[in-house]
Amino acid sequence: MNQDTQLHIPSYDDVVAAHSRIAPYIHRTPVLTSRFFDELTGANLFFKCENFQKAGAFKARGASNAVFGLSNAEAATGVATHSSGNHGLSLSYAAGRRGIPVTVVMPRTAPEAKKAAVRGYGGKVVECEPSTSSREAVFAEVVAKTGADFVHPYNDPRVIAGQATCSKELVEDVTDLDAVVAPIGGGGMISGSCLTLSTISPNTKIYAAEPKNADDAYRSFKSGHIIADDAPDTIADGLKVPLKDLTWHFVSNHVEDILLATEAEIIDAMYLAWQRMKIVIEPSSAVAIATILKNKDQFVGKRVGVILTGGNVDLKKLPWMNS
Amino acid sequence: MNQDTQLHIPSYDDVVAAHSRIAPYIHRTPVLTSRFFDELTGANLFFKCENFQKAGAFKARGASNAVFGLSNAEAATGVATHSSGNHGLSLSYAAGRRGIPVTVVMPRTAPEAKKAAVRGYGGKVVECEPSTSSREAVFAEVVAKTGADFVHPYNDPRVIAGQATCSKELVEDVTDLDAVVAPIGGGGMISGSCLTLSTISPNTKIYAAEPKNADDAYRSFKSGHIIADDAPDTIADGLKVPLKDLTWHFVSNHVEDILLATEAEIIDAMYLAWQRMKIVIEPSSAVAIATILKNKDQFVGKRVGVILTGGNVDLKKLPWMNS
Numbered sequence A, B: 001m002n003q004d005t006q007l008h009i010p011s012y013d014d015v016v017a018a019h020s021r022i023a024p025y026i027h028r029t030p031v032l033t034s035r036f037f038d039e040l041t042g043a044n045l046f047f048k049c050e051n052f053q054k055a056g057a058f059k060a061r062g063a064s065n066a067v068f069g070l071s072n073a074e075a076a077t078g079v080a081t082h083s084s085g086n087h088g089l090s091l092s093y094a095a096g097r098r099g100i101p102v103t104v105v106m107p108r109t110a111p112e113a114k115k116a117a118v119r120g121y122g123g124k125v126v127e128c129e130p131s132t133s134s135r136e137a138v139f140a141e142v143v144a145k146t147g148a149d150f151v152h153p154y155n156d157p158r159v160i161a162g163q164a165t166c167s168k169e170l171v172e173d174v175t176d177l178d179a180v181v182a183p184i185g186g187g188g189m190i191s192g193s194c195l196t197l198s199t200i201s202p203n204t205k206i207y208a209a210e211p212k213n214a215d216d217a218y219r220s221f222k223s224g225h226i227i228a229d230d231a232p233d234t235i236a237d238g239l240k241v242p243l244k245d246l247t248w249h250f251v252s253n254h255v256e257d258i259l260l261a262t263e264a265e266i267i268d269a270m271y272l273a274w275q276r277m278k279i280v281i282e283p284s285s286a287v288a289i290a291t292i293l294k295n296k297d298q299f300v301g302k303r304v305g306v307i308l309t310g311g312n313v314d315l316k317k318l319p320w321m322n323s
Helices: A012-022 A035-041 A059-068 A072-076 A086-098 A112-120 A132-146 A157-173 A188-200 A216-223 A245-254 A263-277 A283-294 B012-025 B035-041 B059-068 B072-076 B086-098 B112-120 B132-146 B157-173 B188-200 B216-223 B245-254 B263-277 B283-294
Strands: A044-049 A079-082 A102-107 A124-128 A179-183 A205-211 A257-261 A303-308 B044-049 B079-082 B102-107 B124-128 B179-183 B205-211 B257-261 B303-308
Touching: A012 A059, A012 A157, A012 A188, A035 A044, A035 A263, A035 A283, A044 A157, A059 A086, A059 A157, A059 A188, A079 A086, A079 A132, A086 A102, A086 A112, A102 A112, A102 A132, A112 A124, A124 A132, A157 A188, A157 A245, A157 A303, A179 A188, A179 A283, A188 A205, A188 A245, A205 A216, A205 A283, A216 A245, A216 A257, A257 A263, A257 A283, A263 A283, A283 A303, B012 B059, B012 B157, B012 B188, B035 B044, B035 B263, B035 B283, B044 B157, B059 B086, B059 B157, B059 B188, B079 B086, B079 B132, B086 B102, B086 B112, B102 B112, B102 B132, B112 B124, B124 B132, B157 B188, B157 B245, B157 B303, B179 B188, B179 B283, B188 B205, B188 B245, B205 B216, B205 B283, B216 B245, B216 B257, B257 B263, B257 B283, B263 B283, B283 B303
Parallel strands: A044 A303, A079 A102, A102 A124, A179 A205, A179 A303, A205 A257, B044 B303, B079 B102, B102 B124, B179 B205, B179 B303, B205 B257
Antiparallel strands: none
16 A cells, blocks of 8 residues: 555444454454452453464454455565564464565564564565664665565554454453553554444543553644654563554544553563463553553443453563563 | 261262352363464364463362352361462462361472462461471361361362363363363372263363373373372472372273373473463473373374463563573
8 A cells, every 4th residue: 555645544344344354364362351450450351362363463453454455466466564573473474374475674683583483474574774764765675676565564544444353352242341441552453443442332432551661642642743752662662653644543533541651560560460360461462451550540440441462572581580 | 078088989960060069269261272283283272271260270170169068067167278389279269259267288488479379368378397297297287276178189079070170161162072181290180071071071082191200190000000209390390299099090090191291391382382372371281282292193183172270380480581
């Protein structure tokens, strides 16, 4: 998709179509509850476990929707993206399932394990220098050479419609949610949640959870226009990227509030989830839990959906090992 | 229950009764599948996730059955056991839910975190020296003083009937299982699996998985009589205890084979489960996976239930951190 075209806001019909399209390639992930966290918060929490999703994160939804929505002619030249995280992995997964070429541009400094994971799904890794200018130059070259379709990690209506299927499942499985809390980075998951909930569950309030160390969405929300930071530093490495026009549309129109958590609060929440719920979640997921623990008054007595976005962590480098 | 009484073999009616009795106090745990492990083994694996069970392990089933099966008069004097592991925790959980006294005798050398966990559920910890003679003396004193009902960790028909509800749920959720693999220590889970499967799914073969470093059940099975080791050393600390008369009855009559795994194989299997399935399982659970990975020929093309027995680990001391 050419990013210069006019803003294309996906509709809920797109979400319904996406859900049928991707159903064979994604998990309908379970919703877990936890007496421990309910007692700790005074709320009824419903954890949507996208850490159990294909390729380990919700990003498999949007990537699969983009890949399987291509015509055969479009698909023949493959897809491409730049991402050193879950989106690159998920796009490789989806393209692998369809059997089409996929190229992921990654900084040469990205962990070898991440490059190996992309290759494991059949993706081709093209390295760039760890700078925006190098990434853009290398990526343009890849697209020019391959004719690949660019699937942006979040500022793409196909991707947002795909992520929106997560809240659709949640609402189908859990009735009468007062609120949904999901982490925010570029805003793909939050935008999808806004799209679904504002249509089929308009009384459910949407809260975005963001690391205090990468609070560009928070400051954008408060000031009324997109603010992008250069290189925020947080353990929640999926949440460092800024909002873009499409995701800003949803955030500015439908989000109730953006709540912040410190690095220590994120790590504590992650540890508690592993220890008490016996699930492996990545720091980005823990941000949502951390903001609820920190804002109990806002959620007490409420039925709250919590999107646990992914579970891709380096098990040999856990944050509580440093303390 | 007085351990001197004649061998009381629980029946499948006891299992059905146990399931109704404990349903309000336990989770019906989910059964997960994993494309990764299916491709790795060539089998269809169905993972029964008792790591998500109350108190973090299947032991909550047997403990709840014992506690909630007591008359009010019996319950008034409470329950007691000796255990530094999941059974002590589970008995405390169950007694706490019923609101009756519970005493757990633990070596003074047991980790403070385990003592704190028992107390967290409302249990009373009485310390003994780390020797069998001290444990027995201290425990006898506790029972004499309190009149508490002794709930043995596994050699108790109420406990076995409770553990048997796990395979009952598995068979209700997954049809046509060719085999079930579960770890073996004292044999409570395996005995429960034998009791259920031999009754309602007699074509399902039962395999016990044991650490090579604590292979007393394996040697018992091969020699035809109980062999007990003094102090086996394995990372699967729930599996160090020997078979007793009741569990030997089930193992000797219904188990197809006992398969062994080395410490390194156990750690590798545990790491793979965390990494690919995004679940926290303890080493004892990983023994079952390790034996399947090691004996692929035996399971290829088969539908295999795998009991993941628990998820209680010290997240700050993970075995792959030492390597």
